[in-house]
Amino acid sequence: MKEGLWEQNVVFSQLLAMCPTMAVTTSGTNGLGMGLATTAVLIVSNILVSMIRHTVSSQVRIPVFVVLIATLVTVVDMAMNAWLHDLYKVLGLFIALIVVNCAILGRAEAFAVKSGVAASAVDGLAMGLGFTGALTFIGLIREFLGSGTLFAQASNLLGLSFAFLEMKVPGYGGALLMILPPGGFAILGFLLAGKRVMERRLDERAKQQTGDAAPVAA
Template identity: 50%
Template sequence: MSQFNELVRNGLWANNPALVQLLGLCPLLAVTSSVVNALGLGLATLLVLMGSNMSVSLIRHHVTSNVRLPAFVMIIAAFVTCADLLMQAYTFELHQILGIFIPLIVTNCAILGRADAFASRNPILPSATDGLMMGLGFAGVLVVLGSLRELFGQGTLFADMDLLLGPVAAGWQITVFPNYEFLFLILPPGAFFATGLLIALKNVIDDRLERRRRLRQADQPRESRRVRVTGTIR
Protein backbone atom coordinates (compact mmCIF):
# COMPACT_ATOMS: atom_id res chain seq x y z
CA MET A 1 0.00 0.00 0.00
CA SER A 2 2.89 2.37 0.66
CA GLN A 3 3.99 2.04 -2.97
CA PHE A 4 0.51 2.89 -4.27
CA ASN A 5 0.21 5.80 -1.85
CA GLU A 6 3.51 7.09 -3.15
CA LEU A 7 2.32 6.73 -6.75
CA VAL A 8 -0.85 8.67 -5.95
CA ARG A 9 1.09 11.42 -4.19
CA ASN A 10 3.68 11.71 -6.97
CA GLY A 11 1.17 11.77 -9.80
CA LEU A 12 -1.27 14.23 -8.29
CA TRP A 13 1.15 16.54 -6.47
CA ALA A 14 4.78 15.86 -5.63
CA ASN A 15 5.91 14.90 -9.16
CA ASN A 16 3.05 16.35 -11.19
CA PRO A 17 4.03 16.24 -14.89
CA ALA A 18 2.76 19.75 -15.59
CA LEU A 19 3.71 21.69 -12.46
CA VAL A 20 6.91 19.89 -11.39
CA GLN A 21 8.36 18.08 -14.37
CA LEU A 22 7.12 20.85 -16.73
CA LEU A 23 6.36 18.33 -19.47
CA GLY A 24 3.67 18.67 -22.10
CA LEU A 25 3.67 22.46 -21.88
CA CYS A 26 2.84 22.95 -25.56
CA PRO A 27 -0.73 21.55 -25.36
CA LEU A 28 -1.04 22.79 -21.79
CA LEU A 29 -0.64 26.39 -22.95
CA ALA A 30 -2.31 26.09 -26.34
CA VAL A 31 -5.70 24.50 -25.70
CA THR A 32 -6.61 25.56 -22.16
CA SER A 33 -8.65 28.58 -23.18
CA SER A 34 -11.80 26.82 -21.91
CA VAL A 35 -12.79 23.97 -19.61
CA VAL A 36 -14.17 21.78 -22.41
CA ASN A 37 -10.95 21.99 -24.43
CA ALA A 38 -8.82 21.22 -21.38
CA LEU A 39 -11.02 18.32 -20.29
CA GLY A 40 -11.10 16.81 -23.78
CA LEU A 41 -7.32 16.85 -24.15
CA GLY A 42 -6.85 15.72 -20.55
CA LEU A 43 -9.05 12.64 -21.01
CA ALA A 44 -7.29 11.75 -24.27
CA THR A 45 -3.89 12.04 -22.59
CA LEU A 46 -5.09 9.97 -19.64
CA LEU A 47 -6.28 7.19 -21.97
CA VAL A 48 -2.98 7.13 -23.83
CA LEU A 49 -0.88 7.26 -20.66
CA MET A 50 -2.68 4.38 -18.98
CA GLY A 51 -2.78 2.22 -22.11
CA SER A 52 0.87 2.76 -22.99
CA ASN A 53 2.06 2.12 -19.42
CA MET A 54 0.15 -1.15 -19.22
CA SER A 55 1.34 -2.30 -22.64
CA VAL A 56 4.98 -1.42 -21.96
CA SER A 57 4.81 -3.26 -18.64
CA LEU A 58 3.48 -6.37 -20.36
CA ILE A 59 6.30 -6.51 -22.93
CA ARG A 60 9.13 -5.28 -20.70
CA HIS A 61 10.82 -8.70 -20.56
CA HIS A 62 10.53 -9.30 -24.31
CA VAL A 63 12.05 -6.11 -25.75
CA THR A 64 15.80 -5.63 -26.01
CA SER A 65 17.45 -2.36 -25.09
CA ASN A 66 18.31 -1.67 -28.75
CA VAL A 67 14.66 -1.35 -29.82
CA ARG A 68 13.14 -0.30 -26.51
CA LEU A 69 12.42 3.35 -27.31
CA PRO A 70 11.15 2.74 -30.87
CA ALA A 71 8.82 0.06 -29.51
CA PHE A 72 7.53 2.42 -26.84
CA VAL A 73 6.89 5.15 -29.43
CA MET A 74 4.97 2.69 -31.63
CA ILE A 75 2.80 1.66 -28.68
CA ILE A 76 2.09 5.27 -27.76
CA ALA A 77 1.31 6.12 -31.39
CA ALA A 78 -1.17 3.24 -31.56
CA PHE A 79 -3.06 4.48 -28.50
CA VAL A 80 -2.99 8.07 -29.78
CA THR A 81 -4.52 6.84 -33.04
CA CYS A 82 -7.28 5.11 -31.08
CA ALA A 83 -7.96 8.28 -29.07
CA ASP A 84 -7.94 10.37 -32.23
CA LEU A 85 -10.42 8.09 -34.01
CA LEU A 86 -12.70 7.93 -30.97
CA MET A 87 -12.80 11.72 -30.76
CA GLN A 88 -13.51 11.98 -34.47
CA ALA A 89 -16.38 9.53 -34.09
CA TYR A 90 -18.04 10.87 -30.94
CA THR A 91 -16.83 14.45 -30.41
CA PHE A 92 -16.07 15.63 -33.93
CA GLU A 93 -16.51 19.37 -33.32
CA LEU A 94 -14.22 19.27 -30.28
CA HIS A 95 -11.74 17.25 -32.30
CA GLN A 96 -11.74 20.00 -34.91
CA ILE A 97 -11.05 22.60 -32.22
CA LEU A 98 -8.18 20.67 -30.63
CA GLY A 99 -6.77 19.97 -34.08
CA ILE A 100 -3.13 18.95 -34.25
CA PHE A 101 -2.75 18.71 -30.46
CA ILE A 102 -4.42 15.29 -30.38
CA PRO A 103 -1.83 13.64 -32.70
CA LEU A 104 0.91 15.57 -30.88
CA ILE A 105 0.21 13.50 -27.75
CA VAL A 106 2.69 11.05 -29.34
CA THR A 107 5.46 13.57 -28.69
CA ASN A 108 4.42 14.34 -25.12
CA CYS A 109 7.53 13.70 -23.06
CA ALA A 110 5.47 12.87 -19.98
CA ILE A 111 4.06 9.75 -21.66
CA LEU A 112 7.34 8.44 -23.08
CA GLY A 113 9.10 9.35 -19.84
CA ARG A 114 6.71 7.30 -17.68
CA ALA A 115 6.91 4.38 -20.09
CA ASP A 116 10.70 4.33 -19.99
CA ALA A 117 11.29 5.34 -16.37
CA PHE A 118 8.54 3.37 -14.64
CA ALA A 119 6.42 1.01 -16.75
CA SER A 120 9.43 -0.74 -18.30
CA ARG A 121 10.68 -1.63 -14.80
CA ASN A 122 7.49 -2.52 -12.91
CA PRO A 123 4.55 -4.98 -13.06
CA ILE A 124 1.30 -4.10 -14.75
CA LEU A 125 -0.73 -3.02 -11.70
CA PRO A 126 1.75 -0.40 -10.41
CA SER A 127 2.30 0.74 -13.99
CA ALA A 128 -1.44 1.20 -14.54
CA THR A 129 -1.69 3.10 -11.25
CA ASP A 130 1.24 5.31 -12.22
CA GLY A 131 -0.36 6.05 -15.60
CA LEU A 132 -3.71 6.80 -13.99
CA MET A 133 -2.29 9.14 -11.36
CA MET A 134 0.05 10.94 -13.74
CA GLY A 135 -2.80 11.31 -16.23
CA LEU A 136 -5.14 12.64 -13.57
CA GLY A 137 -2.47 15.06 -12.36
CA PHE A 138 -1.89 16.37 -15.87
CA ALA A 139 -5.61 16.54 -16.67
CA GLY A 140 -6.30 18.27 -13.36
CA VAL A 141 -3.83 21.03 -14.15
CA LEU A 142 -5.36 21.38 -17.62
CA VAL A 143 -8.85 21.76 -16.19
CA VAL A 144 -7.79 24.22 -13.48
CA LEU A 145 -5.91 26.31 -16.02
CA GLY A 146 -8.82 26.13 -18.46
CA SER A 147 -11.25 27.19 -15.73
CA LEU A 148 -9.13 30.19 -14.75
CA ARG A 149 -8.65 31.35 -18.33
CA GLU A 150 -12.30 30.85 -19.26
CA LEU A 151 -13.60 32.55 -16.11
CA PHE A 152 -11.29 35.58 -16.12
CA GLY A 153 -10.90 35.72 -19.89
CA GLN A 154 -14.51 35.28 -21.03
CA GLY A 155 -16.56 35.53 -17.84
CA THR A 156 -18.08 32.05 -18.18
CA LEU A 157 -17.59 28.50 -16.94
CA PHE A 158 -18.42 25.17 -18.62
CA ALA A 159 -19.32 26.80 -21.93
CA ASP A 160 -19.88 24.41 -24.87
CA MET A 161 -19.62 21.33 -22.67
CA ASP A 162 -22.05 19.61 -25.06
CA LEU A 163 -19.13 19.31 -27.50
CA LEU A 164 -17.67 16.68 -25.17
CA LEU A 165 -20.58 15.29 -23.16
CA GLY A 166 -23.43 15.64 -25.63
CA PRO A 167 -26.84 17.36 -25.41
CA VAL A 168 -27.15 16.56 -21.68
CA ALA A 169 -24.49 19.21 -20.97
CA ALA A 170 -25.94 21.91 -23.25
CA GLY A 171 -27.28 23.96 -20.35
CA TRP A 172 -24.25 23.71 -18.07
CA GLN A 173 -22.80 27.11 -18.97
CA ILE A 174 -22.46 29.50 -16.03
CA THR A 175 -22.17 33.19 -16.89
CA VAL A 176 -20.30 34.85 -14.04
CA PHE A 177 -19.44 38.17 -15.73
CA PRO A 178 -21.94 39.12 -18.48
CA ASN A 179 -20.59 40.95 -21.54
CA TYR A 180 -17.03 40.50 -20.34
CA GLU A 181 -13.81 39.68 -22.18
CA PHE A 182 -10.18 39.95 -21.14
CA LEU A 183 -8.16 39.19 -24.25
CA PHE A 184 -4.84 38.75 -22.43
CA LEU A 185 -5.94 35.54 -20.67
CA ILE A 186 -7.55 34.12 -23.79
CA LEU A 187 -4.33 34.41 -25.79
CA PRO A 188 -1.15 32.30 -25.19
CA PRO A 189 0.61 34.97 -23.04
CA GLY A 190 -2.23 34.63 -20.56
CA ALA A 191 -1.62 30.88 -20.47
CA PHE A 192 2.04 31.46 -19.54
CA PHE A 193 0.99 33.90 -16.82
CA ALA A 194 -1.67 31.60 -15.34
CA THR A 195 0.66 28.59 -15.44
CA GLY A 196 3.33 30.58 -13.61
CA LEU A 197 0.79 31.49 -10.92
CA LEU A 198 -0.16 27.83 -10.45
CA ILE A 199 3.49 26.78 -10.16
CA ALA A 200 4.17 29.59 -7.67
CA LEU A 201 1.12 28.60 -5.61
CA LYS A 202 2.27 24.98 -5.48
CA ASN A 203 5.76 26.05 -4.37
CA VAL A 204 4.32 28.22 -1.60
CA ILE A 205 2.16 25.34 -0.35
CA ASP A 206 5.12 22.95 -0.46
CA ASP A 207 7.29 25.40 1.51
CA ARG A 208 4.66 25.76 4.22
CA LEU A 209 4.18 22.00 4.47
CA GLU A 210 7.94 21.51 4.73
CA ARG A 211 8.18 24.10 7.52
CA ARG A 212 5.42 22.37 9.46
CA ARG A 213 7.15 19.02 9.03
CA ARG A 214 10.43 20.42 10.34
CA LEU A 215 8.69 22.00 13.32
CA ARG A 216 7.06 18.66 14.19
CA GLN A 217 10.42 16.90 13.91
CA ALA A 218 12.01 19.52 16.15
CA ASP A 219 9.26 19.11 18.76
CA GLN A 220 9.52 15.30 18.89
CA PRO A 221 12.95 15.17 20.66
CA ARG A 222 11.68 17.67 23.24
CA GLU A 223 8.64 15.53 23.96
CA SER A 224 10.78 12.39 24.25
CA ARG A 225 13.16 14.14 26.69
CA ARG A 226 10.19 15.23 28.82
CA VAL A 227 8.92 11.67 28.97
CA ARG A 228 12.37 10.37 30.02
CA VAL A 229 12.77 13.03 32.71
CA THR A 230 9.27 12.39 34.07
CA GLY A 231 9.97 8.67 34.21
CA THR A 232 13.19 9.25 36.15
CA ILE A 233 11.47 11.41 38.76
CA ARG A 234 8.81 8.81 39.28
Protein backbone atom coordinates in the same frame (compact mmCIF):
# COMPACT_ATOMS: atom_id res chain seq x y z
CA MET B 1 -1.12 8.56 -6.58
CA LYS B 2 0.33 11.43 -4.55
CA GLU B 3 3.29 11.74 -6.91
CA GLY B 4 1.11 11.84 -10.00
CA LEU B 5 -1.39 14.31 -8.59
CA TRP B 6 1.00 16.64 -6.75
CA GLU B 7 4.67 15.86 -6.13
CA GLN B 8 5.53 14.84 -9.72
CA ASN B 9 2.65 16.56 -11.51
CA VAL B 10 3.32 16.59 -15.24
CA VAL B 11 2.67 20.33 -15.62
CA PHE B 12 3.33 21.92 -12.23
CA SER B 13 6.38 19.87 -11.17
CA GLN B 14 7.99 18.28 -14.24
CA LEU B 15 7.06 21.17 -16.59
CA LEU B 16 6.33 18.75 -19.42
CA ALA B 17 3.69 19.01 -22.17
CA MET B 18 3.89 22.80 -22.26
CA CYS B 19 2.67 22.89 -25.87
CA PRO B 20 -0.83 21.48 -25.19
CA THR B 21 -0.91 23.21 -21.82
CA MET B 22 -0.66 26.63 -23.44
CA ALA B 23 -2.56 25.81 -26.63
CA VAL B 24 -5.75 24.04 -25.51
CA THR B 25 -6.40 25.64 -22.10
CA THR B 26 -8.43 28.53 -23.48
CA SER B 27 -11.40 26.90 -21.76
CA GLY B 28 -11.98 24.30 -19.07
CA THR B 29 -13.82 22.07 -21.54
CA ASN B 30 -10.86 21.90 -23.91
CA GLY B 31 -8.45 21.20 -21.05
CA LEU B 32 -10.67 18.43 -19.72
CA GLY B 33 -11.02 16.81 -23.14
CA MET B 34 -7.29 16.86 -23.85
CA GLY B 35 -6.49 15.61 -20.36
CA LEU B 36 -8.86 12.65 -20.58
CA ALA B 37 -7.51 11.67 -24.01
CA THR B 38 -3.95 11.78 -22.69
CA THR B 39 -4.94 9.82 -19.58
CA ALA B 40 -6.37 7.02 -21.72
CA VAL B 41 -3.12 6.82 -23.68
CA LEU B 42 -1.03 6.89 -20.49
CA ILE B 43 -2.92 4.05 -18.82
CA VAL B 44 -2.97 1.72 -21.83
CA SER B 45 0.63 2.45 -22.87
CA ASN B 46 1.89 1.79 -19.33
CA ILE B 47 0.01 -1.51 -19.23
CA LEU B 48 1.34 -2.66 -22.61
CA VAL B 49 4.90 -1.58 -21.87
CA SER B 50 4.79 -3.46 -18.58
CA MET B 51 3.49 -6.58 -20.35
CA ILE B 52 6.28 -6.62 -22.95
CA ARG B 53 9.12 -5.37 -20.77
CA HIS B 54 10.77 -8.81 -20.59
CA THR B 55 10.33 -9.44 -24.32
CA VAL B 56 11.78 -6.27 -25.88
CA SER B 57 15.55 -5.85 -25.63
CA SER B 58 17.00 -2.68 -24.17
CA GLN B 59 18.63 -1.75 -27.50
CA VAL B 60 15.32 -1.27 -29.31
CA ARG B 61 12.87 -0.52 -26.52
CA ILE B 62 12.61 3.24 -27.22
CA PRO B 63 11.56 2.81 -30.89
CA VAL B 64 9.14 0.08 -29.85
CA PHE B 65 7.60 2.29 -27.17
CA VAL B 66 7.24 5.18 -29.62
CA VAL B 67 5.47 2.99 -32.17
CA LEU B 68 3.22 1.60 -29.45
CA ILE B 69 2.29 5.08 -28.21
CA ALA B 70 1.73 6.33 -31.75
CA THR B 71 -0.66 3.43 -32.41
CA LEU B 72 -2.66 4.21 -29.27
CA VAL B 73 -2.83 7.91 -30.15
CA THR B 74 -4.10 7.03 -33.62
CA VAL B 75 -6.88 4.94 -32.07
CA VAL B 76 -7.80 7.78 -29.69
CA ASP B 77 -7.72 10.29 -32.54
CA MET B 78 -10.08 8.17 -34.67
CA ALA B 79 -12.39 7.49 -31.72
CA MET B 80 -12.70 11.18 -30.89
CA ASN B 81 -13.31 11.99 -34.54
CA ALA B 82 -16.11 9.43 -34.58
CA TRP B 83 -17.86 10.05 -31.26
CA LEU B 84 -16.68 13.51 -30.08
CA HIS B 85 -16.35 15.25 -33.41
CA ASP B 86 -16.97 18.78 -32.12
CA LEU B 87 -14.25 18.42 -29.50
CA TYR B 88 -12.03 16.79 -32.13
CA LYS B 89 -12.37 19.85 -34.36
CA VAL B 90 -11.48 22.17 -31.48
CA LEU B 91 -8.41 20.25 -30.31
CA GLY B 92 -7.33 19.49 -33.87
CA LEU B 93 -3.64 18.77 -34.36
CA PHE B 94 -2.92 18.62 -30.64
CA ILE B 95 -4.54 15.19 -30.36
CA ALA B 96 -1.97 13.74 -32.75
CA LEU B 97 0.79 15.56 -30.87
CA ILE B 98 0.06 13.41 -27.80
CA VAL B 99 2.62 11.09 -29.42
CA VAL B 100 5.44 13.52 -28.65
CA ASN B 101 4.23 14.26 -25.12
CA CYS B 102 7.35 13.56 -23.06
CA ALA B 103 5.27 12.52 -20.06
CA ILE B 104 3.96 9.39 -21.79
CA LEU B 105 7.32 8.07 -23.01
CA GLY B 106 8.89 9.24 -19.75
CA ARG B 107 6.54 7.16 -17.59
CA ALA B 108 7.01 4.16 -19.85
CA GLU B 109 10.79 4.43 -19.50
CA ALA B 110 10.96 5.47 -15.85
CA PHE B 111 8.23 3.30 -14.32
CA ALA B 112 6.30 0.87 -16.53
CA VAL B 113 9.38 -0.88 -17.91
CA LYS B 114 10.45 -1.68 -14.33
CA SER B 115 7.08 -2.47 -12.71
CA GLY B 116 4.17 -4.87 -12.86
CA VAL B 117 0.97 -4.38 -14.83
CA ALA B 118 -1.23 -3.27 -11.92
CA ALA B 119 1.29 -0.76 -10.56
CA SER B 120 1.89 0.60 -14.08
CA ALA B 121 -1.82 1.07 -14.64
CA VAL B 122 -2.17 2.99 -11.36
CA ASP B 123 0.86 5.10 -12.25
CA GLY B 124 -0.64 5.96 -15.64
CA LEU B 125 -3.97 6.82 -14.00
CA ALA B 126 -2.34 9.06 -11.38
CA MET B 127 -0.16 10.89 -13.89
CA GLY B 128 -3.10 11.27 -16.25
CA LEU B 129 -5.40 12.63 -13.56
CA GLY B 130 -2.73 15.07 -12.45
CA PHE B 131 -2.28 16.25 -16.04
CA THR B 132 -6.04 16.49 -16.56
CA GLY B 133 -6.49 18.44 -13.35
CA ALA B 134 -3.73 20.88 -14.30
CA LEU B 135 -5.11 21.50 -17.80
CA THR B 136 -8.69 21.86 -16.54
CA PHE B 137 -7.70 24.21 -13.71
CA ILE B 138 -5.62 26.46 -15.97
CA GLY B 139 -8.39 26.39 -18.58
CA LEU B 140 -11.05 27.37 -16.05
CA ILE B 141 -9.02 30.31 -14.78
CA ARG B 142 -8.25 31.57 -18.30
CA GLU B 143 -11.85 31.05 -19.40
CA PHE B 144 -13.31 32.79 -16.35
CA LEU B 145 -11.01 35.81 -16.60
CA GLY B 146 -11.08 35.93 -20.39
CA SER B 147 -14.76 35.44 -21.19
CA GLY B 148 -16.66 35.19 -17.90
CA THR B 149 -17.76 31.60 -18.45
CA LEU B 150 -16.97 28.17 -17.01
CA PHE B 151 -17.00 24.99 -19.11
CA ALA B 152 -18.52 26.83 -22.09
CA GLN B 153 -20.02 24.51 -24.75
CA ALA B 154 -19.42 21.47 -22.56
CA SER B 155 -22.68 19.91 -23.77
CA ASN B 156 -21.71 20.38 -27.43
CA LEU B 157 -18.14 19.16 -27.09
CA LEU B 158 -18.42 16.40 -24.48
CA GLY B 159 -22.10 15.42 -24.71
CA LEU B 160 -25.41 16.45 -23.18
CA SER B 161 -24.55 14.78 -19.89
CA PHE B 162 -21.97 17.54 -19.27
CA ALA B 163 -24.48 20.40 -19.71
CA PHE B 164 -24.71 20.91 -15.92
CA LEU B 165 -21.11 22.19 -15.92
CA GLU B 166 -21.86 25.25 -18.07
CA MET B 167 -21.95 28.55 -16.18
CA LYS B 168 -21.74 32.23 -17.11
CA VAL B 169 -21.04 35.28 -14.96
CA PRO B 170 -23.77 37.84 -15.68
CA GLY B 171 -22.61 41.29 -16.73
CA TYR B 172 -18.94 40.35 -17.23
CA GLY B 173 -17.50 40.35 -20.74
CA GLY B 174 -14.03 39.17 -19.85
CA ALA B 175 -10.49 40.29 -20.69
CA LEU B 176 -9.28 38.95 -24.02
CA LEU B 177 -5.64 38.92 -22.88
CA MET B 178 -6.30 35.96 -20.57
CA ILE B 179 -7.32 33.75 -23.50
CA LEU B 180 -4.30 34.77 -25.56
CA PRO B 181 -0.85 33.13 -25.05
CA PRO B 182 0.56 35.92 -22.80
CA GLY B 183 -2.32 35.40 -20.38
CA GLY B 184 -1.71 31.66 -20.39
CA PHE B 185 1.96 32.06 -19.51
CA ALA B 186 1.14 34.59 -16.79
CA ILE B 187 -1.44 32.32 -15.16
CA LEU B 188 0.88 29.32 -15.33
CA GLY B 189 3.64 31.36 -13.69
CA PHE B 190 1.40 32.45 -10.81
CA LEU B 191 0.21 28.87 -10.27
CA LEU B 192 3.78 27.54 -10.25
CA ALA B 193 4.77 30.21 -7.73
CA GLY B 194 1.75 29.38 -5.56
CA LYS B 195 2.64 25.69 -5.58
CA ARG B 196 6.23 26.44 -4.56
CA VAL B 197 5.07 28.65 -1.67
CA MET B 198 2.60 26.01 -0.50
CA GLU B 199 5.21 23.25 -0.61
CA ARG B 200 7.70 25.42 1.32
CA ARG B 201 5.18 26.15 4.06
CA LEU B 202 4.23 22.49 4.32
CA ASP B 203 7.91 21.54 4.66
CA GLU B 204 8.45 24.17 7.34
CA ARG B 205 5.39 22.95 9.23
CA ALA B 206 6.58 19.35 9.02
CA LYS B 207 10.06 20.31 10.32
CA GLN B 208 8.49 22.30 13.14
CA GLN B 209 6.31 19.37 14.17
CA THR B 210 9.34 17.07 14.06
CA GLY B 211 11.33 19.50 16.20
CA ASP B 212 8.52 19.74 18.76
CA ALA B 213 8.20 15.95 18.95
CA ALA B 214 11.93 15.31 19.46
CA PRO B 215 12.20 16.64 23.06
CA VAL B 216 9.09 14.75 24.07
CA ALA B 217 10.51 11.52 22.71
CA ALA B 218 13.80 12.19 24.51
